[in-house]
Amino acid sequence: MSFRAREMYKKVVRRVGGEGKLPAELMASVKNLLPDSKVVMGRAKRGIYAGRHIQFGNKVSEDGGNKSRRTWKPNVQEKRLFSYIHDRHIRVKFTSLLINVKPLHDSIVHISKNHSIISGII
Template sequence: MAFRSREMMKKIMKKIGGEKNLAPGVKESIQKCTPDSKVVMGRAHRGLYAGRHIQFGNRVSEDGGNKTRRTWKPNVQEKRLFSYILDRHIRVKVTTHALRCIDKAGGIDEYLLKTPYQKMDTEMGLFWKAKIEKMYEELGDMEVVFFSAEDEAKFEEGFKELKLAERGARREARRKMYGWSGKSEHVEEGRADIDGTDNEAARIGEGSSHSNIHEPLVANF
């Protein structure tokens, strides 16, 4: 067992009050659920790293072969991953290796469900895994009801009417907020009528002028 796993087990035993308060076999099951990794960064607790953490080594110079200690940090990206059970995007920090694992599993939900607890070595991963497992369990206990085509059409009409009512309420709220009134609408309608009559008069005038041009000229003696 790694150092981090031993420290977590010590904290759990301290909160419980010692191994004497545990039933036989419970300690082994808790050890299976605790992450077993060597080094976990502080920021790794707030993302999905899939086992990729800080690596330590030496930098060797080309001339004299001198060695100096150095570290390698993982390639971390901030992504928005869509969860079907939550029906929304989850903004999370992930490594490129974790992204490949998520794509291979078929999505963030499938990745969290398929990955065992001992390999989910970050606190955020454990939190999302437990939450999504609980939601899928509740979804499995729900009863499924199928509606006929007529009922679905009625539901669709009801949703359309609800949307229209919502749009009307928003329009009225905007009018009250910005001080709009019905007078401006009547003024605009009046202007439109006046413009329409002017256009008709102009058309009539143009037609009369064209007709006068094409009439034959008769000389008066």
């Protein structure tokens, strides 16, 4: 369980009133509902980013070795996928890594009516 999930679990237990007040099966189901990974970038929730996040680091000058803080954002491209349910194209954001690694027609199994991607990446 990640740090964030553990903190969320503690918060739920505190609100309920303690570890012993609820059945073990219910607390186990609460643990299963909590996220197992670390914090997910906000834009990654709305597209397929293949685990890419904003990275941080320093830009070091060649002459004096001075450091200035900077960020590297994922290379996000917008692609159109055809949805047989809607009978039209839907725009979805992908990272270039995902597009290069796996062809889009193999990666996306199904796009549902509410534009969320079902079955995700194979």
